[in-house]
Amino acid sequence: MAYKQPVSVLVLIHTPELEVLLLERNDFADAWQSVTGSREGEEALSETARREVWEETGIDTREHTLRDWAYCSDFEIYARWRHRYAPGVTTNTEHVFSLTVVERPPVILAPGEHRRYCWVDWARAADMVFSPSNAEAIRLLPQRLGRGD
Incomplete structure (x- = not known):
């Protein structure tokens, strides 16, 4: 078995109204999160983000705006x-x-990874996720997008 790299991406998928897509993990009941995943090989982090979004949600990032924070x-x-x-x-x-x-x-x-999803307002999403780094990133979302929410 190849080990995972300790370098990963967190991708906050959201609408202009700041509704955030959350995924519930299969292996950790009631554990909601944004898209996450480890880099593979020497791929650029933006490619890791694109790959993980596709694998976990089926969303084609080429049709939307991906921002590296x-x-x-x-x-x-x-x-x-x-x-x-x-x-x-x-x-x-x-x-x-x-x-x-x-x-x-x-x-x-991705059936092996997540059991359900929901779209929620960014403030509620920050309270729902289990990971402190995920919650912190969601709380920064309005500021990162130049919004005063």
């Missing part, structure tokens, strides 16, 4: 998922992107 944070990898990383790796660096969709596109979930 040039912002990242480090977090401790949850113990339940450390076996996916090389021995001794406990920290991941997460790079944030956002994807603006003009209206809610059809969502096709």
Whole structure:
């Protein structure tokens, strides 16, 4: 088994009205999140973001506006998922992107990863996600888009 790289992306998919798409994990009941995933090989982080959005939602990023926030944070990898990383790796660096969709596109979930999805207002979305770094990024969304919400 190849280990995951401790370098990942977080992609906030949202409408212009700041409704945010959240996905519920299959392996962690009531754990809502934005699109996330680890870089593979030497792919550019923007390609990781595009690939993960496609794999997890079926949304084609070429039809929407993908923004690299040039912002990242480090977090401790949850113990339940450390076996996916090389021995001794406990920290991941997460790079944030956002994807603006003009209206809610059809969502096709990756059945092995997520069980359901919902669109919610950004403030509620920040309260729903289980990951502190995901919540922080969602709370920054209005500011990053130049909105005073």
